[in-house]
Amino acid sequence: MTAFAELMAYQRETEALGQIAGRLGWDQETMMPLGAAEQRSEEMAAIEGVLHARRTDPRVGDWLAGAQAPDAAGQRSLALISRAYGRNACIPGRLAAEIARVTSMAQGIWAEARARNDVAHFLPTLERVVSLKREAGQALAAGGFGGGDVYDALLDDYEPGATGAGIAAIFGRMRPRLVALREALLGARHVPEPLSHKFDKAGQLALARELASAFGYDWNRGRLDTAVHPFSSGSGNDARITTRVSETDPFNCFYSTIHEVGHAAYELGIDQAYLLTPLGAGVSMGVHESQSRIYENQLGRSRAFTGWLFERMRETFGDFGVHDADTFYRTVNRVQPGFVRTEADEVHYNLHIMMRFDLERQLMSGALAVSDLQEAWNARFHADFGVKVDKPAHGMLQDVHWSVGLFGYFPTYALGNVYAGCLNKALRANVPDLDAALAQGDAAPATDWLRENLQRHGGLYEPAEVVARACGFAPDEGPLLDYLEAKFQALYGL
Template sequence: MATEATSTDAPEAYETLLDRYERISYLGTASGVLSWDQQVMMPEDGTPARSKQLSTLASLRHELLTDDEIGSLLSELEDADLGDKQAASVREIRREHERADAVPRELVEEISETSSEALPAWEEAKENDDFETFEPYLEKHVDLKREYAEHIDPDRDPYEVLFEDYEPWLSFERAEEILAELRETLVPMIDAIRESDADLATDTFEGEWDADVQEELSREILSTIGYDWDRGRLDTSSHPFTSGNQFDCRVTTRFDESDPVGAMTSTIHEFGHAQYNLGLPQGEFGTPLGESRDLSVHESQSRLWENHVGRSRPFWELLTPIVKDHFPEFDGTPREAYEAANQVYEDNLIRVEADELTYHLHIVIRFEIERDLVRGDLEVADVPEVWNDKYEEYLGIRPETDSEGCLQDIHWSHGNFGYFPTYSLGSVMAAQLFSAADEEIDDLEGKIREGEFGPLHEWLSENVHAHGKQYRTNDLVVRATGEDFVADHFTEYVEEKYGELYGL
């Protein structure tokens, strides 16, 4: 495809490199569609074929990415006179090439095949509360990812190497510092909230909420906040996720007839992911400038829409009449709905149903467990017990089943170790980005109340989406907000919001 990065004076080696990379990118997006289908629509017994299909595509992508020609082109461009966007594309391709070149093709195939086989095993284990069904697949994933990390850099912490697959341009040390700042802020705040005698309207959404009507409501919410149905769709899956690119980006959610807020917030969360993908430059499809800037930034978009918009008071003033249109028996006021959507739970075990504050302790638990697994400090067989102990220590509750404990997330079935920290990093980044948007957009709160989301879309597109991978993570944040990536805005945001709610 024609790209903005390619110009008439671009070196021939650059144009050839971009052409080769586009083919690599297309294989990746094709794999994404097959993976989406496996989780949403594929017949239950389709796994043996799908695992072979995905492993073949992964192998072909790896083969093209590590081809000697790619290495030669990158060497030729080492000292070339390139524009800023061209240099950024070369930087990103070089990083991918060097990491892939360090890993044998056979290992890439085995990881992909294991992931496809592990997914139905995880689904069965979760449904039947049987960790042993999933245990051998998790064991194999841990072994394979240790081997993968060792090929890339045998002298470094393997977990840090894996973390860089999801956040390559933010140091692991900085990530740990931000997570530590979150713990220091949130633990005493959660304790104070639990000791508070604030009388929030926590029972506003009690009762039974028909799943089909919830789906109709979710579709209207997506339309209200600006989802492009010509380039997207909504489906259900066992674990909500988003998959796609700037031409075709699909979201999934799930429905619990006793918890309509969970479906609403999950749907809005996935919308944030989709909006990022759909906002990437169309003319750059297949190039690094047409790809999202890794997972911390991606999570900042989903958490911004879920929390700073979807859990805000002005949004519930907009949404409450829409809920009543679908559920006439609902009689909550906007304030009561806002309070119920932002209550801090004392007994919630499920990450995706967690409130905005305790959510990060759910992340810390997963981070510590997967880090210890990869480092060899924890055996897979001990995961359920360690998980339950950490929940009791950090959140004061203990899972009674593994289905509501260590089997609740899909990530380890894919072998995605190093992914979880980006959820909290993204939440922190969301607060910083929203603060900057609020400064620049006149009466943003009023616009949300009136359902006018165009200015926020435009701000995010201009400051985040349109750049693809042109800037490193911190550089992107600096350009958008005028300062380095910090936790201060998140801290101020939660202290103000929950201080008002709970009278702290």
């Protein structure tokens, strides 16, 4: 075998083991009995130890030095393996295993604290997670990643090539237009009414499955379960989704499902030739979020699609107090300064992300102590949203990300929105009759276009490049802001 062939065979086994680790994580959030948490943390640490040893095996360096790629896909695979090899070599094996062990335990402790609205129950664990991730960031920065900046070194794991300064600049350009739009909408004379009925769990889950099918979810390679915090897990031929149910807010269930289908569809849409290779997963979390957000918002919350959803909800739940499709469209897109990011409207959502981005940068730099996080969160939320946090589950305990060590992940949600704005502009130009299909509950013209122009490429191109190739222009925040202003000014009659 050539060095390239040996490396790719070795990598295939590593990718397969990574999928097994991911399946353990999926099980922990959906099926695992509570009493298994401590054992699971040891299992996660053990498999992470095996993975880290494989990813830093000196043979990988030898193979990289001697490998000759046969084509462009092979060259890209070598580049990705080399980058991952360099990053993993910076992290000591004992640190990688300890992060896996602690974050596995932290997830359950966070869920308990959230259910009890007890920040103190979570703080010691969060202190440990922050300390470990800061140590990892420092090791990566010392190895030359992130330009020597601790936060940027962590961010590079989720959005290669992005920097905290660059994201801050994008957010700085977005904030004035978002705030101006928010203020105009909240001051409007006619404000849509929220739903006021109860919607049974079985009906919601049945309709959630129908929504997943409408957006092309492949049930032969996936499944739908419930979780405290909805997520998508897996890739290749096993990409699973979760949702959650509130009897008073079916939109939480429906749009969480559509959102996670966007993630899963990306993974399932990747060229099968890339299965269990470095190209066989989404290239970045920003691009991943572009898929989940365009599915959820530009498609799922459009007037055309909500017209179909309105009829399906009436057939499923009977009269629920909304009497026509136009009113329902306004209700779905109601703008309000709510506490919870995952339930936020399109106008407020990026403001939630900007707040978390600033706070986690401060945590990683040491400028903000974990013990002061709740006070900092509450003060910033009141300043940004004009309301006071009523309970920790609506404040710093609402998101799972920090408990599992995902520092650097949050800004990719807003980057995903930016990418989705660009993709929506290109999609509408290339599929001019899209609304006619959406009005019939058929998102296939959109999902087919996204699969052909973006999803199938997997990790073949860098994040901004794959978006630019799909759109025909370099991504920026302009199309997203234009879309938001046009949509919500029309909705609110401004």
